[in-house]
Amino acid sequence: MPEAAAPRDPGSSALLTDLYQLTMLLAYREQRMNDTAVFEFFVRKLPQGRNFLIAAGLEQVLDFLEKLRFAEDELDWLRDQRRFPRDFVDELRRLRFTGDIHAMPEGTIFFPHEPILRVTAPLPEAQLVETRIINILQLQTIVASKAARCVLTAPDKLLVDFGLRRAHGAEAGLLAARAAYLAGFGGTATVLAGQRFGIPLYGTMAHSFIQAHSDESLAFEHFARAHPENTVLLIDTYDTEAGAAKVVALARRLKQEGIVIQAVRLDSGDLGAHARKVRRILDDGGVPEIRIFASGGLDERILHDLLACGAPIDGFGIGTSLVTSEDAPALDCAYKLQEYAGLPRRKRSEGKATWPGRKQVYRTYDRAGGLGGDVITLETDAYPGEPLLEPVMTAGRRVAPTPPLDQIRGRTIAGMGKLPPSLRGLERAEPLPVAISSQIKALAAEADRISLSTPPT
Amino acid sequence: MPEAAAPRDPGSSALLTDLYQLTMLLAYREQRMNDTAVFEFFVRKLPQGRNFLIAAGLEQVLDFLEKLRFAEDELDWLRDQRRFPRDFVDELRRLRFTGDIHAMPEGTIFFPHEPILRVTAPLPEAQLVETRIINILQLQTIVASKAARCVLTAPDKLLVDFGLRRAHGAEAGLLAARAAYLAGFGGTATVLAGQRFGIPLYGTMAHSFIQAHSDESLAFEHFARAHPENTVLLIDTYDTEAGAAKVVALARRLKQEGIVIQAVRLDSGDLGAHARKVRRILDDGGVPEIRIFASGGLDERILHDLLACGAPIDGFGIGTSLVTSEDAPALDCAYKLQEYAGLPRRKRSEGKATWPGRKQVYRTYDRAGGLGGDVITLETDAYPGEPLLEPVMTAGRRVAPTPPLDQIRGRTIAGMGKLPPSLRGLERAEPLPVAISSQIKALAAEADRISLSTPPT
Numbered sequence: 001m002p003e004a005a006a007p008r009d010p011g012s013s014a015l016l017t018d019l020y021q022l023t024m025l026l027a028y029r030e031q032r033m034n035d036t037a038v039f040e041f042f043v044r045k046l047p048q049g050r051n052f053l054i055a056a057g058l059e060q061v062l063d064f065l066e067k068l069r070f071a072e073d074e075l076d077w078l079r080d081q082r083r084f085p086r087d088f089v090d091e092l093r094r095l096r097f098t099g100d101i102h103a104m105p106e107g108t109i110f111f112p113h114e115p116i117l118r119v120t121a122p123l124p125e126a127q128l129v130e131t132r133i134i135n136i137l138q139l140q141t142i143v144a145s146k147a148a149r150c151v152l153t154a155p156d157k158l159l160v161d162f163g164l165r166r167a168h169g170a171e172a173g174l175l176a177a178r179a180a181y182l183a184g185f186g187g188t189a190t191v192l193a194g195q196r197f198g199i200p201l202y203g204t205m206a207h208s209f210i211q212a213h214s215d216e217s218l219a220f221e222h223f224a225r226a227h228p229e230n231t232v233l234l235i236d237t238y239d240t241e242a243g244a245a246k247v248v249a250l251a252r253r254l255k256q257e258g259i260v261i262q263a264v265r266l267d268s269g270d271l272g273a274h275a276r277k278v279r280r281i282l283d284d285g286g287v288p289e290i291r292i293f294a295s296g297g298l299d300e301r302i303l304h305d306l307l308a309c310g311a312p313i314d315g316f317g318i319g320t321s322l323v324t325s326e327d328a329p330a331l332d333c334a335y336k337l338q339e340y341a342g343l344p345r346r347k348r349s350e351g352k353a354t355w356p357g358r359k360q361v362y363r364t365y366d367r368a369g370g371l372g373g374d375v376i377t378l379e380t381d382a383y384p385g386e387p388l389l390e391p392v393m394t395a396g397r398r399v400a401p402t403p404p405l406d407q408i409r410g411r412t413i414a415g416m417g418k419l420p421p422s423l424r425g426l427e428r429a430e431p432l433p434v435a436i437s438s439q440i441k442a443l444a445a446e447a448d449r450i451s452l453s454t455p456p457t
Numbered sequence: 458m459p460e461a462a463a464p465r466d467p468g469s470s471a472l473l474t475d476l477y478q479l480t481m482l483l484a485y486r487e488q489r490m491n492d493t494a495v496f497e498f499f500v501r502k503l504p505q506g507r508n509f510l511i512a513a514g515l516e517q518v519l520d521f522l523e524k525l526r527f528a529e530d531e532l533d534w535l536r537d538q539r540r541f542p543r544d545f546v547d548e549l550r551r552l553r554f555t556g557d558i559h560a561m562p563e564g565t566i567f568f569p570h571e572p573i574l575r576v577t578a579p580l581p582e583a584q585l586v587e588t589r590i591i592n593i594l595q596l597q598t599i600v601a602s603k604a605a606r607c608v609l610t611a612p613d614k615l616l617v618d619f620g621l622r623r624a625h626g627a628e629a630g631l632l633a634a635r636a637a638y639l640a641g642f643g644g645t646a647t648v649l650a651g652q653r654f655g656i657p658l659y660g661t662m663a664h665s666f667i668q669a670h671s672d673e674s675l676a677f678e679h680f681a682r683a684h685p686e687n688t689v690l691l692i693d694t695y696d697t698e699a700g701a702a703k704v705v706a707l708a709r710r711l712k713q714e715g716i717v718i719q720a721v722r723l724d725s726g727d728l729g730a731h732a733r734k735v736r737r738i739l740d741d742g743g744v745p746e747i748r749i750f751a752s753g754g755l756d757e758r759i760l761h762d763l764l765a766c767g768a769p770i771d772g773f774g775i776g777t778s779l780v781t782s783e784d785a786p787a788l789d790c791a792y793k794l795q796e797y798a799g800l801p802r803r804k805r806s807e808g809k810a811t812w813p814g815r816k817q818v819y820r821t822y823d824r825a826g827g828l829g830g831d832v833i834t835l836e837t838d839a840y841p842g843e844p845l846l847e848p849v850m851t852a853g854r855r856v857a858p859t860p861p862l863d864q865i866r867g868r869t870i871a872g873m874g875k876l877p878p879s880l881r882g883l884e885r886a887e888p889l890p891v892a893i894s895s896q897i898k899a900l901a902a903e904a905d906r907i908s909l910s911t912p913p914t
Contacts, residue, residue, distance in 0.1 A: 009466040011627030015649040018621060019660030022648065027662075027683035033669060077652045083687075123669060130663070134622035135630060164475060165591035166787045169628030170468030173592060176625075191479065192472040195534045203476030205484075206587070208794035211802040212490060212580060214907060226484035230540075236806045269807035320787045329786040330623045330777045337665035345668040349693045350726035450671060 011060075011171055014070045014095075015077075017131040022078075025124045026088050035341035037123040038358050039130065040115035041137055042336075047145075047328030051423040051431070054148050054412060055108045055116045056179045057140035059402050061133055062393055065097040068129065097125050101393035104361075105403075107144075107182055107412030108388060109419065111434045114361045114376055116141075118389060123340065130335045138333055139172060142325040143179035148416060149300040150318060151184035152424045154307060158315030160202045161188035162295055163323030176323035182405060184413050189317070197405055202317075204232035204265045204293070211237065217246045224250065228259045232293060235264045235278070244278040248285030255287075263291040263314070271296070272311035279312040293317065299326065300426055344447040355440050356447040361388040371418045377437035468517075468628055471527045471552075472534075474588040479535075482581045483545050492798035494580040495815050496587065497572035498594055499793075504602075504785030508880040508888070511605050511869060512565045512573040513636045514597035516859050518590055519850055522554040525586065554582050558850035561818075562860075564601075564639055564869030565845060566876065568891045571818045571833055573598075575846065580797060587792045595790055596629060599782040600636035605873060606757040607775060608641035609881045611764060615772030617659045618645035619752055620780030633780035639862065641870050646774070654862055659774075661689035661722045661750070668694065674703045681707065681716055689720045689750060692735070697723060701735040705742030720748040720771070728753065729768035736769040750774065756783065757883055801904040812897050813904040818845040828875045834894035 010016055028034070043053060070078075070092045078089045099121020110116050117137065119126045150159055161180040167173035177193035187200035194201040205223055213219035216238060224231045235243030244264060251261045264282075266274050271294045282290050294306070295317030306313060320326060336354045337345045344356035357378050362385035364372040375383050391399055422429035467473055485491070500510060527535075527549045535546045556578020567573050574594065576583045607616055618637040624630035634650035644657035651658040662680055670676035673695060681688045692700030701721060708718045721739075723731050728751045739747050751763070752774035763770060777783060793811045794802045801813035814835050819842035821829040832840050848856055879886035 009627070010631045010649055010653075013627075013649050015652055016621070016627055016630065017648055018619075018646040019648050019651075019658045020646065020662055021660075023660050023684055023687075024662055024666045024680075027666070027680050028669075030683045031679050037665075037669065039665070074652065081651075083658075127663070127665060130665075131622045132627075135624060135626065138623060139625045162475075164473070165588045166595060167592060168596045168625035168781070168786075169592065169632060170466070170470075170473055170589075171626030171628050173473065174467045189475040189477065191474055191476050192467060192470050194476075194538075195472055195531065196467075201476045201540075203480050205477055205481055206584070207804045207806065208494075208496070208584060208587075208802075209481045209484065211794045211804060212485075212494065212797045214800075222488050223481075223484045226487045227480055230480075237804050239805075267806065268809050324625070324781075324786040326786055329625075329781040329783055337668045340669045343671070345665075347664045347668060347694050348696075349664065349724065350697075352725050 008071075011064070012067060013074065014068060015074050017128060021128045021131060022084065024127055026084055028124050028127070029088060029091070034122050034124065036120060037126040037337060038339035039119045039126050039335050040338050040359060041117040041133060042115045042334060043110075043112050044332040044334060044352070045112050047142070047331065049327065049426065049428055050145060051425070051429050052109050052111060052145070052419065053141055054144040054183050055104045055110050055141060056106050056144035056182055057137040057175070058103050058106045058117065058392065060136045060140070060175065061117065062101065062398055062402075064132055064136065065101070065129060065393065066396065066398065068095075068097045070095065095125070095128070096396060097121065097129065098396045099125055099393075100391065100395065102389045103392050104388045105390065105408070105411065107408045107415060109371070109415050110361075110388070111374060111432060113355065113434065113436070114374060115359050115389065118358060120358070134333060134335050138331050140175055140179040142328065142331055143176045143323060144183040144412075146300075146322055146325040147180040147183035147185055148412075149426060150303060150322065151413070152416060153300045153303045153426065154316065157313070158186045159184070160315065160317045161185055161190065161322060162317035162319035164190045166320040167323040173323065178405070180322055182409050182412055184409065184416070199405070205234050207234065207237045210234065216243060217250060220246060220250050221254070224254055224259055224261055231259070231261045232263045232265055233261060234267060236266055236268045236274075240266060240269060240274045241277050241281060244281040245285070247290065248281060248287055251287045251290060252285070261287070261290055263293045265293045265295060265317075267294075267296040271313070272306050272309055275311045275313045291315070295319070304426060343450055344443045346444055346447045348448070355436060355444055357440060357443045359389075359440070362386065363388055365418065369418060370420055371432060373433035373435070375435045375437055376440065378439050378443065381437060381439050383437070465528075468521070469524060470531065471525060472531050474585060478585045478588060479541065481584055483541055485581050485584070486545060486548070491579050491581065493577060494583040494794060495796035496576045496583050496792050497795050497816060498574040498590060499572045499791060500569050501789040501791060501809070502569050504599070504788065506784065506883065506885055507602060508882070508886050509566050509568060509602070509876065510598055511601040511640050512561045512567050512598060513563050513601035513639055514594040514632070515560050515563045515574065515849065517593045517597070517632065518574065519558065519855055519859075521589055521593065522558070522586060522850065523853065523855065525552070525554045527552065552582070552585070553853060554578065554586065555853045556582055556850075557848065557852065559846045560849050561845045562847065562865070562868070564865045564872060566828070566872050567818075567845070568831060568889060570812065570891065570893070571831060572816050572846065575815060577815070591790060591792050595788050597632055597636040599785065599788055600633045600780060601640040603757075603779055603782045604637040604640035604642055605869075606883060607760060607779065608870070609873060610757045610760045610883065611773065614770070615643045616641070617772065617774045618642055618647065618779060619774035619776035621647045623777040624780040629780065635862070637779060639866050639869055641866065641873070656862070662691050664691065664694045667691065673700060674707060677703060677707050678711070681711055681718055685716045688716070688718045689722055690718060691722045691724060693723055693725045693731075697726060697731045698734050698738060701738040702742070704747065705738060705744055708744045708747060709742070718744070718747055720750045722750045722752060722774075724751075724753040728770070729763050729766055732768045732770045748772070752776070761883060800907055801900045803901055803904045805905070812893060812901055814897060814900045816846075816897070819843065820845055822875065826875060827877055828889060830890035830892070832892045832894055833897065835896050835900065838894060838896050840894070
């Protein structure tokens, strides 16, 4: 077993793509189709129950594009497959991403049909990167959008991502922590997200810690002594209220030594009912400063119900529902060719027709600063309002350093404050007006003429 | 930007864990709690609509455990956080996984409460690996279990994983391809899964390839000439039946040059209706050898309906629903302490109580070789039937080389053949009998006495 070499990140492999990208690259090469292509990434429709989406993942897309190259062992493997001509594989060695990227900044609220990312590059380059771009943007966008619903539901509570174990693999766990923080969560339990992104870390204890001791009170005390400044005790392993009573006795004793218990965690049963009983036990026991943290199968709807009935809970650990976006684990999203060799392009497949051309989205606000509506038009048009897409990469290099994650987070939270009240709720509301400009519609008619095909039925 | 060093795989980082694992490790250390712990991974209940699960992911768990160590930069970062004492971080440098693993072989059919993996190791080691073990096993198990439903629905069709773009990140895409193949899929479009696991690769073309040409027929011809032995043409970009007619004309012309078109792909609209029309166009056009492949929002229920109405489709590309296990994107699963320092342990949290002790699952078959029922009992008991858990790692090293993926796949398919007909269907059926032995129940009572706590309410 070779232990010296660190395993390569699958996310950095140029082979993390669909086979058809390579087969198309070969055909493009044989036809010398190397002109400039424009692809856009957009969402076709909102997932069930959602009123808006939060753009996220741009940073990882730019990183992927800057580093894109085939490794020698990957090229060797491709040659060995004998699926592609040798000289084609040899050319892949030199392939780099040399194009331009326009995108909405991370944390921007967006709606269906609005491109959040545009790729302008020689056709083979723009084609090859399709799969991984969708893969990155979808993941963080669904998690950030789910997280935003939790944040809007419980704006004054500490929300912590507890989802790594139920995330779909390593990268999903790591990037879900990032997406949730970007959308307003207070932190994560995932240590690697602390190291890589500087996200605040939170942690308590597991049931196994209690179980490994023969006495629950002793387990609490051992933990508190090991973490005198940061003790959160899990009290539901055997009996929640009995656990709370043990915490009271321990807290009063440890206080004399200067050890403070910060909080207790509830993880099962009727969290609202337990929280009320535990709050009373703590208050009556003379330790009202101990806070209550809850976890266990939470999502934004359960948060809403707990808060609506006044459950005295100070913070929530949210895992599975957040990191898998459990009620909507995928986006109906696409990365589509909108222009090639200077001519507009569109597909007209049933139910999946696209709008051609290089687009811009203009956003207008009402007098109170609230979101008014969007217009999707061509980049070359001028509309009133704030243009949402901006240049972020030119000739394969970022145009500016990545903004700090905390800055993105602040902008996201500010953006959510501009949502009309109806769109902040958990139920589907009347959508924000998003218009397709007449210029785009005219270009679609032109694209249909160019494709020389029968009109759509 | 340092471009020389390949980015480290987040899945190989010891920091890809919950903060509480490290806080518990510190407390264990201060109390010298280093005795042998036994944890088991199991599923609490079947996801909606599922009748069984397929164990998958063991190979990646064993790889993770063999390679587990903290890297120097990770230790440096931990020290800089000042969250943990310096000597504790120094000790983490020497941490390796030295324990034993018992597990069901990958591809084994299993049911709720049956452990599919058992960890026996010094408490801190067994504790630390919890998060990543759940993360790995859940992902591949949900995808393999979803894939199995597709395979049982369309056993005679070519099924191909098309899901990378909608998978939750890089590792999810890569391992979903593995899990689907393991459960009987014919292959994947994910090139990296071909390189890493030897899974057969399939690919066609994207709409962008057609759109980049000003003429659909010309696009078809360019593709066929670039891939004379492996041409699948996507015919729904503008008008499906018009596309089929163009394929007929092209196929007849190219046949004279020895170029064969293998198949057409449908990706939108009423796939059954289009398939019937396209089949007739191809047959009437004298190219009955061209097969029909379908994709676009498919899942096992749509497969079932298409086959039930006799749609002439030869193969299916299945993406989003498969790789996200869209109708059940998470498992209610757990990794729980069952024994510590020679004594049985259990939690009794409401709705989440566990059975203590080191367990074995015995499976019996009826006379025709069909699955009869399971008994979950203690490892030390002897029951009739086939024991499902076997030793796979001793003192931190695999006991045998990993079986080839094709062998696992063959065993999985054979196992599905032993399912009672009711459990092969897509609707929830009467569950297979799974008994908890009286020995386990007696041990649970003993564990409750040991925990010295009030009885469960």
